[in-house]
Amino acid sequence: xxxxxxxxxxxxxxxxxxxxxxxxxxxxxxxxxxxxxxxxxxxxxxxxxxxxxxxxxxxxxxxxxxxxxxxxxxxxxxxxxxxxxxxxxxxxxxxxxxxxxxxxxxxxxxxxxxxxxxxxxxxxxxxxxxxxxxxxxxxxxxxxxxxxxxxxxxxxxxxxxxxxxxxxxxxxxxxxxxxxxxxxxxxxxxxxxxxxxxxxxxxxxxxxxxxxxxxxxxxxxxxxxxxxxxxxxxxxxxxxxxxxxxxxxxxxxxxxxxxxxxxxxxxxxxxxxxxxxxxxxxxxxxxxxxxxxxxxxxxxxxxxxxxxxxxxxxxxxxxxxxxxxxxxxxxxxxxxxxxxxxxxxxxxxxxxxxxxxxxxxxxxxxxxxxxxxxxxxxxxxxxxxxxxxxxxxxxxxxxxxxxxxxxxxxx
Amino acid sequence: xxxxxxxxxxxxxxxxxxxxxxxxxxxxxxxxxxxxxxxxxxxxxxxxxxxxxxxxxxxxxxxxxxxxxxxxxxxxxxxxxxxxxxxxxxxxxxxxxxxxxxxxxxxxxxxxxxxxxxxxxxxxxxxxxxxxxxxxxxxxxxxxxxxxxxxxxxxxxxxxxxxxxxxxxxxxxxxxxxxxxxxxxxxxxxxxxxxxxxxxxxxxxxxxxxxxxxxxxxxxxxxxxxxxxxxxxxxxxxxxxxxxxxxxxxxxxxxxxxxxxxxxxxxxxxxxxxx
Numbered sequence: 146x147x148x149x150x151x152x153x154x155x156x157x158x159x160x161x162x163x164x165x166x167x168x169x170x171x172x173x174x175x176x177x178x179x180x181x182x183x184x185x186x187x188x189x190x191x192x193x194x195x196x197x198x199x200x201x202x203x204x205x206x207x208x209x210x211x212x213x214x215x216x217x218x219x220x221x222x223x224x225x226x227x228x229x230x231x232x233x234x235x236x237x238x239x240x241x242x243x244x245x246x247x248x249x250x251x252x253x254x255x256x257x258x259x260x261x262x263x264x265x266x267x268x269x270x271x272x273x274x275x276x277x278x279x280x281x282x283x284x285x286x287x288x289x290x291x292x293x294x295x296x297x298x299x300x301x302x303x304x305x306x307x308x309x310x311x312x313x314x315x316x317x318x319x320x321x322x323x324x325x326x327x328x329x330x331x332x333x334x335x336x337x338x339x340x341x342x343x344x345x346x347x348x349x350x351x352x353x354x355x356x357x358x359x360x361x362x363x364x365x366x367x368x369x370x371x372x373x374x375x376x377x378x379x380x381x382x383x384x385x386x387x388x389x390x391x392x393x394x395x396x397x398x399x400x401x402x403x404x405x406x407x408x409x410x411x412x413x414x415x416x417x418x419x420x421x422x423x424x425x426x427x428x429x430x431x432x433x434x435x436x437x438x439x440x441x442x443x444x445x446x447x448x449x450x451x452x453x454x455x456x457x458x459x460x461x462x463x464x465x466x467x468x469x470x471x472x473x474x475x476x477x478x479x480x481x482x483x484x485x486x487x488x489x490x491x492x493x494x495x496x497x498x499x500x501x502x503x504x505x506x507x508x509x510x511x512x513x514x515x516x517x518x519x520x521x522x523x524x525x526x527x528x529x530x531x532x533x534x535x536x537x538x539x540x541x542x543x544x545x546x547x548x549x550x551x552x553x554x555x556x
Numbered sequence: 557x558x559x560x561x562x563x564x565x566x567x568x569x570x571x572x573x574x575x576x577x578x579x580x581x582x583x584x585x586x587x588x589x590x591x592x593x594x595x596x597x598x599x600x601x602x603x604x605x606x607x608x609x610x611x612x613x614x615x616x617x618x619x620x621x622x623x624x625x626x627x628x629x630x631x632x633x634x635x636x637x638x639x640x641x642x643x644x645x646x647x648x649x650x651x652x653x654x655x656x657x658x659x660x661x662x663x664x665x666x667x668x669x670x671x672x673x674x675x676x677x678x679x680x681x682x683x684x685x686x687x688x689x690x691x692x693x694x695x696x697x698x699x700x701x702x703x704x705x706x707x708x709x710x711x712x713x714x715x716x717x718x719x720x721x722x723x724x725x726x727x728x729x730x731x732x733x734x735x736x737x738x739x740x741x742x743x744x745x746x747x748x749x750x751x752x753x754x755x756x757x758x759x760x761x762x763x764x765x766x767x768x769x770x771x772x773x774x775x776x777x778x779x780x781x782x783x784x785x786x787x788x789x790x791x792x793x794x795x796x797x798x799x800x801x802x803x804x805x806x807x808x809x810x811x812x813x814x815x816x817x818x819x820x821x822x823x824x825x826x827x828x829x830x831x
Binding site: 162232233234235236248250252253256257259261262266269270273274275276277278279 | 575577578581582584585588589659660661662663664665666825829
């Protein structure tokens with residue numbers, strides 16, 4: 146890589162947010178601050194209850210011209226924040242990012258579409274929002290229309306378009322930008338398989354023409370097929386940066402590692418002032434303790450209730466498969482209703498019946514809700530691998546699907 | 557270069573020029589989207605000031621006669637209302653642009669100044685349309701009523717007056733836009749304040765009605781729009797233009813626009829995190 150120019154240089158980038166409240170100060174607070182003690186930008190004012198959150202911590206990297214770099218990490222690892230910084234939507238709290246050349250970012254397809262305007266008018270508008278000049282859009286118009294496949298509907302207001310058509314049109318405009326640096330976020334999560342293939346193809350041809358692509362995705366398959374290098378973010382830190390195969394291997398190894406128990410000390414336990422999660426455990430309810438498709442699985446949470454005396458607490462167990470698809474969500478209140486909580490240590494158990502899970506790796510996140518909104522979430526609290534149980538029938542290969550429930554059949 | 561902070565005087569003006577096509581397209585979007593689904597379309601723009609002027613002419617015609625000079629009352633009131641509505645609309649609309657375009661601004665980068673600038677220009681299109689209608693009405697009065705004014709040398713001043721109004725309103729709008737991103741309720745307060753301010757400007761009465769040297773006059777002249785409205789009236793009704801009245805508004809227009817730009821610049825940086 147020596148000799149090639151750095152087109153992106155990130156130096157010690159930090160990004161800080163306050164969680165809980167999005168800075169909805171009232172005018173009164175500010176006026177009070179103006180005339181009373183303190184300063185207007187005093188973070189304590191009007192931000193009661195917020196929690197500090199470092200979305201990015203000391204992230205540094207260089208990207209050379211023409212590199213296609215994947216950014217991976219769990220939800221909340223800081224991927225989207227990094228994209229927002231690269232797209233200049235927001236600024237780092239400290240540190241700097243130097244970029245050479247025009248950056249185009251696709252954080253969401255079809256931003257800036259106006260429902261009352263026609264498809265054609267929106268192509269012009271969207272192109273201009275993404276930074277294209279009028280002449281540039283005009284010269285690519287036919288290509289864009291062909292790529293989106295909306296020829297007959299050019300004069301139709303976009304509010305009458307189907308979601309699929311809007312997505313195609315949005316990507317078509319963006320794909321015909323000619324930026325030096327293209328930043329793409331999970332755009333491929335929408336649209337049908339055929340369209341996803343076309344998008345990947347388009348991104349590859351952008352890359353082949355010597356331009357730099359940054360691609361954020363959960364989908365290891367598209368990352369592996371597109372990127373030569375991967376940056377793995379974990380809890381805002383740069384965990385690993387290197388050739389795709391290596392980084393993806395260690396990412397998968399860590400995220401899918403069995404993780405049957407976790408215990409936290411009181412001062413570091415996830416939670417809030419009124420509720421903390423002290424320990425979680427997943428176990429197979431069978432004599433030999435093996436996770437088999439034919440054995441029920443029990444999840445146990447030990448909570449420290451520091452002040453909830455009403456019945457307003459709900460727990461959701463979110464079960465993911467290996468490739469980050471939600472297999473199912475189980476809701477405590479929906480299953481057993483509500484009842485009063487008593488302060489002190491409390492144990493909550495949930496049983497996943499036998500003959501529901503498939504063989505494979507599952508990860509469990511726990512979402513705690515109060516007043517119908519997220520109280521806190523513990524992502525990937527647990528992980529475990531289910532093995533094939535004794536099986537009827539003649540099929541001995543991997544059974545497809547996120548789940549493998551045994552259902553009632555009649556004959 | 558994306559950094560944590562940058563000096564206060566650094567603005568996006570240069571970049572706005574690069575995005576000039578976007579400004580024009582946003583103006584087009586504003587205009588098309590507003591009128592596409594309404595039956596009367598741009599007529600609404602015109603009906604509002606004409607009706608307001610008619611109401612004023614009728615109502616004030618009963619209470620206080622003879623304050624409007626030689627001009628037909630409807631023309632007199634319209635000459636004040638039309639520029640005032642331009643001023644008020646620009647403030648109210650630009651102050652909401654960040655909030656209205658929030659979805660866009662948290663997803664894609666473009667110089668944030670583009671949005672309020674486009675709103676101002678779109679509002680100006682409606683205003684020019686209203687001026688045109690004023691011209692038509694004045695011509696009709698000229699031939700039916702033998703009204704002599706309307707077309708005079710004062711018309712030369714119109715571009716200057718329009719520019720000053722736009723600068724003042726955009727400056728104030730930018731100032732408020734920065735703040736409404738944080739304090740949503742401020743929008744209502746400003747809309748109401750602008751409405752009240754109209755009564756402290758010579759929109760429904762001529763400045764000449766207020767005795768020279770009185771306290772009230774001092775206060776009214778403090779409002780930079782007062783001189784501008786008087787100027788519009790002289791230009792549109794063909795009465796002698798008092799150029800000295802425009803010096804103070806011109807100075808204020810520059811000061812307020814610069815202040816508005818600086819404050820907008822400061823606040824838009826953290827905007828995506830606040831909204």
